[in-house]
Amino acid sequence: MNSDLNEMENWFSGLWHTCLYTEEVGIQCKAYDSVLGLPMDLQISRWLVTVSIGTGGLGLLVVLPGLEGVEMCVEQPHLKRRFIILAGLLTWVSGLTSLAPVSLVAYTTLVDFFDEGWPEVMPRWEYGEAMFSGWFGGLGQLIGGTLLFIAVCMYDFDQRPPSVPNSPQVKHRTKHYQKTEVL
Structure with a gap:
């Protein structure tokens, strides 16, 4: 302003x-x-940003056991798949809960900017860099969650566990990805 x-x-x-x-x-x-002295849109935005940070961090922790290079749940590929799906879902929730408060504050700023009840000499709030950073960050989280879902859908998980855990079949098992055609 x-x-x-x-x-x-x-x-x-x-x-x-x-x-x-x-x-x-x-x-x-x-x-x-005082938190209670803030307008309702700022109170809601604070809660949504807190939820976004929490679900984003939890999504990062959940995706770690599901990654291909991590030696956890090697004998259970269906469990790795579930970890990646849960991480994608948490990342989507984080993206939506970070886009919602930014868009809410942008809407109230726009409505207040064109309010004709304010005198012309009164300063008006304008958008800042943080608004656009919030939009790009939320969009990045949505794209990240979508990429996790795409990775799960394209990966061909072998549902048959190996007969002997230390056999060379486990170490040299090939992984196949489904072919996709863009155009």
């Missing part, structure tokens, strides 16, 4: 604090005094 009356200071407002930028002092940030 930049005031036409005082162009030397810019206000930045986020989910966790508000900052004031002046050329003389630099950036000064202050956390919000």
